[in-house]
Amino acid sequence: QAGLTQPPSVSKALRQTATLTCTGNSNNVGNQGAAWLQQHQGHPPKLLSDRNNNRPSGISERFSASRSGNTASLTITGLQPEDEADYYCSTWDSSLSVRVFGGGTKLTVL
Amino acid sequence: EVQLVESGGGLVQPGGSLRLSCVASGYSFSTYSMNWLRQAPGKGLEWLSYITSSSSAIYYADSVKGRFTISRDNAKDSLYLQMNSLRVEDTAVYYCARDKKAPDYWGQGTLVTVSS
Numbered sequence: 001q002a003g004l005t006q007p008p009s010v011s012k013a014l015r016q017t018a019t020l021t022c023t024g025n026s027n028n029v030g031n032q033g034a035a036w037l038q039q040h041q042g043h044p045p046k047l048l049s050d051r052n053n054n055r056p057s058g059i060s061e062r063f064s065a066s067r068s069g070n071t072a073s074l075t076i077t078g079l080q081p082e083d084e085a086d087y088y089c090s091t092w093d094s095s096l097s098v099r100v101f102g103g104g105t106k107l108t109v110l
Numbered sequence: 111e112v113q114l115v116e117s118g119g120g121l122v123q124p125g126g127s128l129r130l131s132c133v134a135s136g137y138s139f140s141t142y143s144m145n146w147l148r149q150a151p152g153k154g155l156e157w158l159s160y161i162t163s164s165s166s167a168i169y170y171a172d173s174v175k176g177r178f179t180i181s182r183d184n185a186k187d188s189l190y191l192q193m194n195s196l197r198v199e200d201t202a203v204y205y206c207a208r209d210k211k212a213p214d215y216w217g218q219g220t221l222v223t224v225s226s
Contacts, residue, residue, distance in 0.1 A: 035211070035212030035213075037155075037212075037213070039155075044205055044216040044217065044218055044219055045155065045205075045213075045216055046216070047212055047213065047214045047215075049212075050210070050211040050212040050214065051211050051212055052211060054211075056214060086154075088154065088155050090155070090157070090212065090213070097169050098157065098169060098170075098171055098172075099145065099157035099160060099169075099213075100157070101154060101155045101156065101157060102154075103154050104154040104155070
């Protein structure tokens with residue numbers, strides 16, 4: 001089952017802004033949006049934004065999600081050392097009736 | 111506080127079976143859909159299966175279809191994954207996750223190792 005496409009790695013300086021992308025198609029990202037999850041090494045993933053770009057309670061406003069066509073984006077402003085983690089996008093594929101994930105982007109904060 | 115606790119992982123030989131459990135607390139389990147997902151060592155997240163709140167709809171990834179069975183017992187606030195015909199490539203940390211427009215709460219995971 002085809003997954004979503006994310007860049008394997010992104011590096012940005014402290015206090016800068018990082019924008020992570022996630023590309024799918026009209027059956028998944030294009031009509032369902034995408035959720036974003038953060039995972040630190042050795043820990044389970046944590047939801048940052050649901051498919052409607054809503055942040056769960058307790059998630060910093062520095063994390064914001066958006067979508068344009070078949071590409072979803074996660075923007076992280078004012079990068080902090082604790083933002084260094086793996087980031088995954090995910091959504092439901094309405095054609096395949098499966099949940100798909102991106103391969104993940106490793107964010108390095110320099 | 112929402113909590114999900116997986117159990118049942120361990121070492122199993124190829125071709126063997128395991129049953130994973132996930133006990134939920136801190137919310138009304140019977141009103142939410144649930145997922146099983148996994149993460150192989152050093153790899154990304156992989157979705158395995160989804161079950162609606164009343165078990166009326168169930169979906170599987172192709173990689174586990176016909177081998178794994180998801181189920182739930184709302185009276186026990188519990189989710190299950192019966193895994194049969196296990197393969198070496200099924201080695202991973204297995205997570206259960208609540209579903210609310212996305213897998214929003216995750217357990218800590220249980221490690222399944224398939225090896226001879």
